[in-house]
């Protein structure tokens with residue numbers, strides 16, 4: 001097993017102009033004076049548990065705002081959950097559309113920075129450059145500022161930088177969606193090779209077809225809850241039909257499909273077994289965000 005996610009909850013308090021508008025004027029003014037603006041509670045992830053195994057490619061689908069990106073950030077250890085734990089067998093690498101590259105710098109300079117940010121030494125970063133440039137395959141553009149890149153060129157470079165770390169757990173947040181057909185083939189081949197070497201890929205996509213083509217398993221999230229965890233084919237088929245009903249203006253039919261999927265899903269319970277003699281907390285235990293990426297043993301049950 002490569003990743004165990006145990007009962008994750010994430011909530012955000014978000015300032016709301018609507019909540020402000022519904023308040024009486026004196027209260028609104030009072031709150032503004034003390035800098036406490038009216039807010040609403042958003043449940044981004046509500047009690048998600050899952051276990052990922054070596055060799056799996058797991059798609060995450062769901063409507064906008066269903067919690068897919070938040071869950072990936074939690075698995076990557078970039079954010080702390082309010083409750084719950086994540087355990088990983090090695091450091092997950094998150095490849096997102098917003099990966100922090102600097103638009104004024106050239107592609108090559110960004111490769112260097114990206115490698116350093118992922119923990120390579122300056123020498124290792126210099127050594128990695130030719131391999132990254134070859135995988136990105138963007139020709140002479142590697143010496144031009146990144147602000148001049150098309151979204152597909154930037155996606156190629158980000159993917160190549162992430163793969164340079166030879167991750168065993170790769171988290172991809174829509175970052176490949178802008179690539180052309182050749183890039184999609186190349187990136188799929190690299191991800192397949194990675195999975196064969198006992199790696200795991202998580203892939204967020206709005207396109208059910210991408211999930212079917214690229215993943216062996218899929219998870220549907222809705223308002224932060226896990227609706228169903230199953231084969232990519234089954235989950236993509238159900239989600240596609242649901243989204244189609246919504247798009248056709250048939251919310252009742254869509255709600256029935258959602259309820260049916262909730263009803264047929266499995267409940268995953270993760271039990272964590274502390275290895276003897278290790279007092280140190282694992283990587284994301286209880287959201288502690290410590291930096292040792294060791295795995296605690298986890299067992300899991302799935303109940304209807």
Ligand SMILES: Nc1ncnc2c1ncn2[C@@H]1O[C@H](COP(=O)(O)OP(=O)(O)OP(=O)(O)O)[C@@H](O)[C@H]1O
Pocket residue numbers: 012013014042043044062063064065066067068069070071
């Ligand atoms: N940093 C944040 N601060 C406040 N609210 C947030 C933050 N990040 C996410 N949210 C809220 O959490 C919920 C889940 O967002 P998230 O980005 O995880 O969804 P998503 O499924 O990835 O959406 P999309 O498909 O649109 O990318 C949304 O309601 C969003 O508004």
